[in-house]
Amino acid sequence: MRETVLPAIRRLPLFRSMAEENFLALTRAAYDQTFPPQIQLIDEGESADFLHIVVEGSIELFAGWQERETTLAVVRPRSTFILAACMRDAPYLMSARTLEKTRLILVPSSDVRTIFRTDGEFALATIAELSAGYRGMVRHAKDLKLRSARERLAAYLLCQAGAAGDRASFVLPMEKRVLASFLGMTPESLSRAMKSLQADGAVADGQRVIITDRPALEALAQPSPLIDGPDEDV
Amino acid sequence: MRETVLPAIRRLPLFRSMAEENFLALTRAAYDQTFPPQIQLIDEGESADFLHIVVEGSIELFAGWQERETTLAVVRPRSTFILAACMRDAPYLMSARTLEKTRLILVPSSDVRTIFRTDGEFALATIAELSAGYRGMVRHAKDLKLRSARERLAAYLLCQAGAAGDRASFVLPMEKRVLASFLGMTPESLSRAMKSLQADGAVADGQRVIITDRPALEALAQPSPLIDGPDEDV
DNA sequence: CGAACCCTTGACAGAAATCAACTAAGGTGG
DNA sequence: CCACCTTAGTTGATTTCTGTCAAGGGTTCG
Numbered sequence: 001m002r003e004t005v006l007p008a009i010r011r012l013p014l015f016r017s018m019a020e021e022n023f024l025a026l027t028r029a030a031y032d033q034t035f036p037p038q039i040q041l042i043d044e045g046e047s048a049d050f051l052h053i054v055v056e057g058s059i060e061l062f063a064g065w066q067e068r069e070t071t072l073a074v075v076r077p078r079s080t081f082i083l084a085a086c087m088r089d090a091p092y093l094m095s096a097r098t099l100e101k102t103r104l105i106l107v108p109s110s111d112v113r114t115i116f117r118t119d120g121e122f123a124l125a126t127i128a129e130l131s132a133g134y135r136g137m138v139r140h141a142k143d144l145k146l147r148s149a150r151e152r153l154a155a156y157l158l159c160q161a162g163a164a165g166d167r168a169s170f171v172l173p174m175e176k177r178v179l180a181s182f183l184g185m186t187p188e189s190l191s192r193a194m195k196s197l198q199a200d201g202a203v204a205d206g207q208r209v210i211i212t213d214r215p216a217l218e219a220l221a222q223p224s225p226l227i228d229g230p231d232e233d234v
Numbered sequence: 235m236r237e238t239v240l241p242a243i244r245r246l247p248l249f250r251s252m253a254e255e256n257f258l259a260l261t262r263a264a265y266d267q268t269f270p271p272q273i274q275l276i277d278e279g280e281s282a283d284f285l286h287i288v289v290e291g292s293i294e295l296f297a298g299w300q301e302r303e304t305t306l307a308v309v310r311p312r313s314t315f316i317l318a319a320c321m322r323d324a325p326y327l328m329s330a331r332t333l334e335k336t337r338l339i340l341v342p343s344s345d346v347r348t349i350f351r352t353d354g355e356f357a358l359a360t361i362a363e364l365s366a367g368y369r370g371m372v373r374h375a376k377d378l379k380l381r382s383a384r385e386r387l388a389a390y391l392l393c394q395a396g397a398a399g400d401r402a403s404f405v406l407p408m409e410k411r412v413l414a415s416f417l418g419m420t421p422e423s424l425s426r427a428m429k430s431l432q433a434d435g436a437v438a439d440g441q442r443v444i445i446t447d448r449p450a451l452e453a454l455a456q457p458s459p460l461i462d463g464p465d466e467d468v
Numbered sequence: 469c470g471a472a473c474c475c476t477t478g479a480c481a482g483a484a485a486t487c488a489a490c491t492a493a494g495g496t497g498g
Numbered sequence: 499c500c501a502c503c504t505t506a507g508t509t510g511a512t513t514t515c516t517g518t519c520a521a522g523g524g525t526t527c528g
Contacts, residue, residue: 131318137371
């Protein structure tokens with residue numbers, strides 16, 4: 001595995017406080033791989049063999065049932081995914097595929113479980129990471145159950161504007177069909193919702209979004225820290 | 235705090251492996267309180283002062299936005315809730331109220347955080363509990379996004395039948411309006427969905443549900459371990 | 469006995485999905 | 499370099515699902 005990313009990994013909340021020797025043991029056994037776009041890395045239901053760390057690119061976590069499919073999350077550098085399945089040694093509840101060319105570090109689950117038994121700091125960091133993940137999923141469920149499709153989109157746009165440094169203009173970080181699935185609607189509905197938001201202070205031109213009337217958009221989305229974050233990844 | 239429940243608490247997955255002295259320290263500082271029905275114990279947004287353990291009764295975890303409200307979970311003995319907020323020392327994302335007369339053990343969050351730093355076994359148990367909670371919420375989101383209201387109800391009924399020892403007849407463990415909210419629909423929609431399931435192998439008479447045609451109900455619900463459990467609380 | 473409250477039912481409205489067609493952009497291969 | 503093909507996105511027409519509003523029946527509890 002290429003050494004150059006190790007310091008960056010080391011700085012992640014999950015690994016930053018663990019003992020050096022344990023970190024080395026973990027990464028020694030790890031794989032560093034780069035995948036092309038649209039590669040399915042994980043099938044839901046399989047057993048969790050590796051903890052995944054996204055170094056470059058982006059990963060879609062999704063799930064299927066019958067003929068339907070939905071996106072549960074999009075993971076970007078540098079963070080981990082499927083930590084919970086890894087810790088429980090349980091089947092994945094979500095599938096994963098690359099959205100673009102993506103570089104991953106794969107740490108064998110058994111090593112992770114071994115080390116978190118001996119390294120208290122790592123265990124604490126794991127608790128923090130899992131808590132954040134849990135709370136993120138609670139937020140997602142609240143968003144879905146409390147807001148309409150338009151309201152979810154409006155809130156999402158405000159979130160993204162915030163993440164882009166509160167600029168009025170930004171570029172959507174994923175394809176619209178993926179965003180639609182994440183927001184719990186069809187691509188057609190997203191398209192129409194986006195258009196209808198012109199009356200509420202947001203316009204889209206391709207991937208670029210411009211917030212033309214923030215107060216109006218906020219009036220619709222009613223953003224709340226208890227639904228929309230801030231993402232509190234330590 | 236009454237001593238009689240201590241052994242039962244001690245046997246919970248979260249506390250079962252920790253050192254005796256730490257368990258005693260935790261419970262020494264804890265409160266044992268019984269609340270009447272329909273008491274709001276927690277307001278979302280408040281800071282997490284206590285880890286809650288349900289000893290008797292049941293607790294509804296819910297969240298509001300604008301004028302709307304939704305139930306995220308119902309907690310029954312003997313398990314804990316709001317562990318994630320407690321661990322992160324972050325604001326609750328959900329409110330909590332008693333559904334019936336309910337007895338709780340309240341452990342000060344600061345004590346929990348102190349002890350999980352010194353007791354590795356407790357930290358491991360916390361990881362297991364948080365992972366289970368995270369996975370439960372992923373399941374809830376999948377249920378909401380992949381299934382229609384009727385399908386969710388059908389799957390829920392099969393789940394409950396399973397929990398009741400795969401008997402064809404069982405009693406709903408909560409009021410229908412709470413169930414409706416948990417399943418992400420209005421009471422009216424639940425009422426209609428329940429009625430319509432007569433054609434798919436389930437009838438309700440008050441709180442009692444009878445599964446008259448399990449294969450038909452399964453054909454509709456398509457139960458999957460990746461959405462419907464089993465609950466894997468260690 | 470009356471007053472809430474839960475649940476149900478009916479009529480209706482609104483939201484979102486579906487089906488289908490069409491445009492535009494990007495990539496491929498001749 | 500251009501024709502072609504694939505795919506993302508949009509738009510329109512329509513259906514389906516679910517929520518809303520309103521009213522009534524049945525219980526429970528004071």
